[in-house]
Amino acid sequence: MNEQTAPTTILAQGLCRDFGNRAAVYDVNLELRSGEVLGFLGPNGAGKTTTMRMLTGNLAPSAGSVAICGIDMMDRPRDAKARIGYLPEMPPLYRELRVDEYLLLAAKLHRVACASLCPSLVKAKQRCGLNGVGRQLIGSLSKGYQQRVGIAQAIIHNPDVIILDEPTAGLDPNQMREIRALIRELGAEHSVILCTHILPEVEAVCDRVQIMHRGRMVFNDSIDGLKQKQTSLEEVFAKLTLGEESAGEIQAQ
Amino acid sequence: MIFTIARKELKTLFASSLAWTLLALVQLVLGWVFMGRLDAFLEIQSQLVQIANPPGVTEIIVAPVFAMAAAVLLMATPLLTMRLIAEERRNHTMTLLTSAPISITDIVLGKFFGLMIFFCSVILLVMVLSLSLLMGGTLDAGLLLSNAAGLLLICACFAALGLYISSLTDQPAVAAAGTLGALLGLWVMDIAVDDGGSIMRTLSLLKHYESFNRGLIDTFDLAYFSLFILTFLVLAIRRLDGERLRG
Numbered sequence: 001m002n003e004q005t006a007p008t009t010i011l012a013q014g015l016c017r018d019f020g021n022r023a024a025v026y027d028v029n030l031e032l033r034s035g036e037v038l039g040f041l042g043p044n045g046a047g048k049t050t051t052m053r054m055l056t057g058n059l060a061p062s063a064g065s066v067a068i069c070g071i072d073m074m075d076r077p078r079d080a081k082a083r084i085g086y087l088p089e090m091p092p093l094y095r096e097l098r099v100d101e102y103l104l105l106a107a108k109l110h111r112v113a114c115a116s117l118c119p120s121l122v123k124a125k126q127r128c129g130l131n132g133v134g135r136q137l138i139g140s141l142s143k144g145y146q147q148r149v150g151i152a153q154a155i156i157h158n159p160d161v162i163i164l165d166e167p168t169a170g171l172d173p174n175q176m177r178e179i180r181a182l183i184r185e186l187g188a189e190h191s192v193i194l195c196t197h198i199l200p201e202v203e204a205v206c207d208r209v210q211i212m213h214r215g216r217m218v219f220n221d222s223i224d225g226l227k228q229k230q231t232s233l234e235e236v237f238a239k240l241t242l243g244e245e246s247a248g249e250i251q252a253q
Numbered sequence: 254m255i256f257t258i259a260r261k262e263l264k265t266l267f268a269s270s271l272a273w274t275l276l277a278l279v280q281l282v283l284g285w286v287f288m289g290r291l292d293a294f295l296e297i298q299s300q301l302v303q304i305a306n307p308p309g310v311t312e313i314i315v316a317p318v319f320a321m322a323a324a325v326l327l328m329a330t331p332l333l334t335m336r337l338i339a340e341e342r343r344n345h346t347m348t349l350l351t352s353a354p355i356s357i358t359d360i361v362l363g364k365f366f367g368l369m370i371f372f373c374s375v376i377l378l379v380m381v382l383s384l385s386l387l388m389g390g391t392l393d394a395g396l397l398l399s400n401a402a403g404l405l406l407i408c409a410c411f412a413a414l415g416l417y418i419s420s421l422t423d424q425p426a427v428a429a430a431g432t433l434g435a436l437l438g439l440w441v442m443d444i445a446v447d448d449g450g451s452i453m454r455t456l457s458l459l460k461h462y463e464s465f466n467r468g469l470i471d472t473f474d475l476a477y478f479s480l481f482i483l484t485f486l487v488l489a490i491r492r493l494d495g496e497r498l499r500g
Contacts, residue, residue, distance in 0.1 A: 056352050060498045082354035092349035094261075096268040108257045109353035153349070 006033040007069070009083075009161050009191040010055065014064035017050055024050045026215045028064075034160065037187035039202035039223075040195040042212035043241045048195050049089060051212070052165055055193070056086045069160050082111055085159035089166055091150030095139030099130060099149055102138055103156055110157035124156040127182060144175045151179070155186065162186055165195045180205050199233045209233065213241045254355045258363025263370055266336070272371065275329050279322070280378055286321045287382055290314040311393035315383045319400040320466050322379050323407050323459065326372065327440060330408075331432035333371065334415025335425040337364045338493070342423035357493045361420075361486060365412055372408040376401055396468040403465020406478040410458060411436060413485035420492045 012030040016023065025047040032038050042048045053059035055066055057073050057080060066073040068080040094102055103121055112120050125131055128148040133141060138149055147167065154162055164183070168176045183205050186192055194206060202209055203223060211219035218240050226233060266272045294313045301307040341347040350360050380401055386392055415432040422428050439458040454460055458481075461474040 058348065058351050058497065078354040078356065080354075081352060084352070086348070086352045088345065088348045088352075090345035090348075092344075092346040094265055094346055095344075096265050101264065105257070105261050106349065106353075109254070109350070109355060111354055 016063040039206035085154035259367035262367025330411040331429040335428040339428035
């Protein structure tokens with residue numbers, strides 16, 4: 001991975017977000033290059049989802065800036081959003097639509113040209129293993145397949161940045177392995193932010209790890225760097241986030 | 254983009270049984286009223302020929318059916334508008350729209366026009382019902398069209414207000430109850446006051462529809478309806494835009 005030459009896809013500087021008097025996210029910096037998979041960790045309520053929402057333009061930061069491929073989210077939100085694929089924690093699925101209908105809708109909403117709608121659909125379905133279920137209603141699919149539809153929705157417009165919030169939640173071990181393989185594959189040509197609680201998943205898939213705790217970024221290192229120091233991710237995570245649990249942080253999300 | 258969202262709204266609406274049930278029930282009620290008026294007309298027909306310049310079949314049958322249609326659609330609107338935003342929030346599908354590279358204005362207008370296309374299908378059915386009278390007589394085309402235009406405009410008002418109230422909450426039932434309350438309030442607000450020039454009467458929604466119902470297209474009514482629609486659409490857009498800031 002030639003990290004020095006690859007273009008920067010996400011640049012977030014000094015992100016802050018207050019809800020009332022409480023700071024949910026404080027001074028978060030994040031930089032991601034093309035072809036990089038970033039593992040985004042933190043205990044519940046650390047401000048991960050809030051940060052994701054700011055990165056995807058769903059929430060305005062109280063301070064700081066987000067730029068996607070050099071396009072400022074504040075100045076040109078539509079151009080910036082067109083380059084992001086986002087799978088929120090709760091997949092935004094219309095249960096009454098068929099898989100094909102839904103994915104085509106997602107593609108159209110993300111400004112995929114009419115001529116390339118069909119190839120995009122075929123490619124997204126093939127990547128997420130949805131080939132047999134195109135005509136099924138989303139509501140009738142199992143949780144694992146619904147999750148795959150959610151991922152397909154995030155990648156159908158071939159975005160530069162893919163943000164996945166707990167994509168393997170509720171999947172069986174086989175499906176998890178498939179999804180991880182898919183994320184690695186996606187990471188080869190896009191940049192991916194993977195938000196998860198499963199530490200082995202991060203060690204298996206990601207190039208770099210950032211840990212958030214109580215709204216602040218407390219750790220930022222590459223997986224290779226961790227290996228050189230001969231510490232496991234679990235140790236680091238426990239050291240940084242355990243011991244000072246207090247009730248206040250639980251509301252932060 | 255507006256068209257894409259409108260199509261999506263129609264698709265999800267007709268995929269559920271709600272749209273079909275509503276269409277069937279509205280048609281049943283209006284068919285019943287239509288039959289009742291037709292009966293009444295046939296009974297008094299012999300007396301009508303004796304008076305000079307008698308009211309025609311359009312005035313006696315079609316206009317009351319359209320008046321009833323407005324009342325029935327007022328009841329049906331909350332069920333339709335609660336889906337538009339409140340239910341999308343509840344099902345977490347709103348994120349798909351707000352993360353996509355489209356403006357809030359596109360989202361709101363798309364949802365509004367999607368619902369209006371549904372209302373158009375209801376109005377079309379009422380028109381067909383009225384046109385069936387052509388088998389036994391003639392219709393006053395001007396009165397029929399003015400009724401249809403009035404119904405379209407008042408439906409647009411219902412939709413705009415319902416859309417705004419739907420944007421205030423993430424609970425569909427609350428959105429429906431709020432919309433029904435607001436619409437009923439606007440409907441009956443002129444009942445309490447007697448004098449004709451009162452502000453209450455000016456603001457009442459159905460008062461403005463009544464002139465269309467009589468075949469009178471007044472620019473004041475047109476302005477009232479346009480302002481009403483515009484105001485609530487802008488409020489809905491502002492509300493959804495503000496959500497990004499408030500969180």
